[in-house]
Amino acid sequence: MKTNLRLIGGKKLQSPNNSFTRPTTLKVREAIFNILKNRVEDSNWLDLFSGTGVVSCEAYNHGASKIIAIEKNKINSKICLENLLSLENTENRINDIEVICKDVLKWTKPNYERNLSSRYIDLNNLKFDFVYLDPPYNVDFHELVLNQLFNCNILKKDSIVICEHSPNLFIKKSTLWETIDVRDYGQSRLTFLINVQHS
Incomplete structure (x- = not known):
């Protein structure tokens, strides 16, 4: 297990001893949370x-x-949970954190019973303020997952979906979403999307 992965602020996290994962770089993470600022507080x-x-x-x-x-x-989902539980005060917030070992392509289907995969949180009634979508760069799952996301009942009217992908990929226009920002950071591009019915 490697521990050279660091959060903003310097805390070390675990990462697996393989080349199959591509953690979002510190530069990109700093950019995301500088853009979102205090809107992350109290969000889902x-x-x-x-x-x-x-x-x-x-x-x-x-x-x-x-x-x-x-x-x-x-393995990654286990590390993900361990990393989250290593953060400050998570022992008192165990009901606010859920790591689900499922295929994203199945989990985001509009008719999927998401509540069956959750131990603590009522996912039938939870809507998200922010969605971060970061599939492997060598596959293009974005359009499929986005179509499913914007067609199921887990987004709010003003939710923001943030896609991380290769600079070679452009998120196609859709009747379901609107692109509000695109930023490039080296080998990564961030595309910010909102529901076209947000107003």
């Missing part, structure tokens, strides 16, 4: 393809009230 945060949970941990440290992380790899 959904982390899709969460890997070792570095973005979920940052959201927790920036005041998110509930955090759901979805990661289908069993």
